[in-house]
Amino acid sequence: MTRLFTRLFLVASAIVLMLFIALWQWLQLNHEFSRNQVQQSLHKELAEHMAHINPLLSQGVTSDAALKEAFHDFMLLGPSFEIYTLDPEGNVIAYDAKEEKIKKHRVDINNIEQFLNGQNLPILGTDPRSTDVKKIFSVSQLITANGLHSGYLYVIIGGEDYDSWQALINAENRPKIWGVTIGYWIIFALILLMLLLHYFTRPIQKLVNDLQHLKKQPLGHQLRLPKRYRGSLEINQLSEHINQLLVEIQQQQKQVKQQQQAKQDFLLHLSHDLKTPLTALLGYIDTWLILPKEQRDAALIQYAANSGQTLQQLLAQLLELAALENGQIEAQVKQVDLNELLAQVRQTFTPRAESLNVSLKLENPNNQVILTDPQLMRRVLNNLVDNALRYTPSGGTISIYTQLKQGQLWLTVEDTGAGMHQHEVEALTQLSLNQGESKPVYVKYDNDNSLPQLGVGLAIVRQLLTLLRCPININSTPGEGSQFMIEIAPQ
Numbered sequence: 320m321t322r323l324f325t326r327l328f329l330v331a332s333a334i335v336l337m338l339f340i341a342l343w344q345w346l347q348l349n350h351e352f353s354r355n356q357v358q359q360s361l362h363k364e365l366a367e368h369m370a371h372i373n374p375l376l377s378q379g380v381t382s383d384a385a386l387k388e389a390f391h392d393f394m395l396l397g398p399s400f401e402i403y404t405l406d407p408e409g410n411v412i413a414y415d416a417k418e419e420k421i422k423k424h425r426v427d428i429n430n431i432e433q434f435l436n437g438q439n440l441p442i443l444g445t446d447p448r449s450t451d452v453k454k455i456f457s458v459s460q461l462i463t464a465n466g467l468h469s470g471y472l473y474v475i476i477g478g479e480d481y482d483s484w485q486a487l488i489n490a491e492n493r494p495k496i497w498g499v500t501i502g503y504w505i506i507f508a509l510i511l512l513m514l515l516l517h518y519f520t521r522p523i524q525k526l527v528n529d530l531q532h533l534k535k536q537p538l539g540h541q542l543r544l545p546k547r548y549r550g551s552l553e554i555n556q557l558s559e560h561i562n563q564l565l566v567e568i569q570q571q572q573k574q575v576k577q578q579q580q581a582k583q584d585f586l587l588h589l590s591h592d593l594k595t596p597l598t599a600l601l602g603y604i605d606t607w608l609i610l611p612k613e614q615r616d617a618a619l620i621q622y623a624a625n626s627g628q629t630l631q632q633l634l635a636q637l638l639e640l641a642a643l644e645n646g647q648i649e650a651q652v653k654q655v656d657l658n659e660l661l662a663q664v665r666q667t668f669t670p671r672a673e674s675l676n677v678s679l680k681l682e683n684p685n686n687q688v689i690l691t692d693p694q695l696m697r698r699v700l701n702n703l704v705d706n707a708l709r710y711t712p713s714g715g716t717i718s719i720y721t722q723l724k725q726g727q728l729w730l731t732v733e734d735t736g737a738g739m740h741q742h743e744v745e746a747l748t749q750l751s752l753n754q755g756e757s758k759p760v761y762v763k764y765d766n767d768n769s770l771p772q773l774g775v776g777l778a779i780v781r782q783l784l785t786l787l788r789c790p791i792n793i794n795s796t797p798g799e800g801s802q803f804m805i806e807i808a809p810q
Contacts (some may be wrong), residue, residue, distance in 0.1 A: 331508075331511050355455045358455055359440045362457050365457040366456075367472075370459045376404075383775065400474050401416070405470050405471040407470055409428040411423075411425065421447050423447045423450065429446065431458050434456070440455075446475055455475075455476045456473060457474045464767065497745045526554055533565075542569065544562055595635065596626045603605060603626065637777055650691075650786050652690055652692055654688055654689075655688065655691050657688065658694060661719060668704050677708060683721050687721050689728065699787075700732065706777055712736070715735040717733070718734075720733075728807055729806055729807075730804075730806075731804045734801055735800040744793045789807050790805075790806045791804065
């Protein structure tokens with residue numbers, strides 16, 4: 320946190336310093352511009368007055384020898400002025416200075432024309448004593464007695480002497496100026512420091528402390544950050560997002576605990592399903608072994624074989640259920656003739672239904688063609704019919720039929736068997752944790768005696784329908800029967 324604050328403060332201070340420097344440069348340029356504008360405006364007619372009061376200049380004389388003394392007198396009266404005469408092309412003719420001081424012998428005539436045409440001031444022109452610096456000036460045309468244009472009187476306003484004195488004064492004032500600037504910068508930096516502490520750093524530090532406090536709390540408690548952090552809108556928004564995540568984490572943890580408990584209940588019921596045929600198998604074998612050889616009945620071996628087959632089927636179903644839960648089975652959707660699918664189911668279960676004296680009815684009045692995986696849908700129907708045969712008494716009926724409701728096709732498996740309780744129905748209708756997932760959902764029950772007698776077959780139905788993305792509606796009444804309505808996509 321300290322390093323973050325240090326970086327923020329240093330970066331902000333550097334930015335402020337650069338802004339001060341930029342502001343200082345702008346003020347300097349603006350001051351120089353205003354000063355040049357004022358000076359040039361005040362001395363705009365200076366060259367014209369000089370040309371008027373000097374007899375030689377008023378006659379259009381531009382020669383060096385004749386004017387040198389006059390230039391010297393003018394510059395004594397105005398030490399900041401530098402006076403030159405130019406020919407009409409801008410070439411320097413006369414001046415009062417040593418030859419080595421003259422760096423340029425030609426003045427840009429365009430700046431002179433701009434000045435004479437009355438364009439906005441300041442106008443910077445060529446300084447003959449400098450190679451690159453331009454300065455404000457005053458200029459006047461020189462006209463001979465014959466009315467001919469002989470050249471220009473060109474006066475630099477603020478010459479070398481002026482620059483020397485200005486540099487000296489600036490050197491004396493510079494420490495004061497920088498001292499004031501640094502003082503203001505320090506004051507501003509302190510203000511910035513206080514603002515950072517108030518609006519950013521302190522809320523972040525408080526957020527860090529609150530998060531550390533939450534870290535020590537167990538997930539079972541109500542975990543929330545304070546609703547408001549004074550001084551920072553962004554930190555408040557961040558805390559709101561963190562609170563939302565905390566709520567989601569607590570909800571997910573609660574769901575995980577419920578799922579773990581329900582899974583334990585499911586496995587307890589599953590162990591009962593496995594234990595029943597295994598106990599029967601061992602019981603028949605033990606009975607057969609303890610009987611004398613002459614009293615051993617072959618029926619005991621047949622009963623044991625039947626129990627072994629039941630156990631084998633149950634284990635096969637468990638393997639299938641595990642494969643479904645692990646995503647090892649994928650649906651291959653295509654067009655399927657429902658009549659053919661129902662015919663296969665009839666062929667599989669008719670002998671068993673007849674032996675149990677249960678009527679098996681299959682109807683598809685509209686000869687529907689559906690979009691599904693034929694193998695997976697057949698396993699769904701097989702498991703539902705197999706479960707119905709287990710719990711439907713002699714003389715009962717199992718019906719499979721289709722019906723259209725509000726443009727949606729429903730495939731229904733209905734029986735007149737023992738029926739199911741409400742918590743057993745809920746275990747089937749909760750197909751998955753999230754739509755589109757093949758993970759199982761285990762439903763928690765209040766006590767061991769209320770475990771759902773759904774069997775592994777119906778657990779497989781639940782997973783298969785999740786894989787096929789087919790919702791299921793279940794209506795069941797204990798002692799009257801059950802109705803499984805599967806919503807499927809018609810062709």
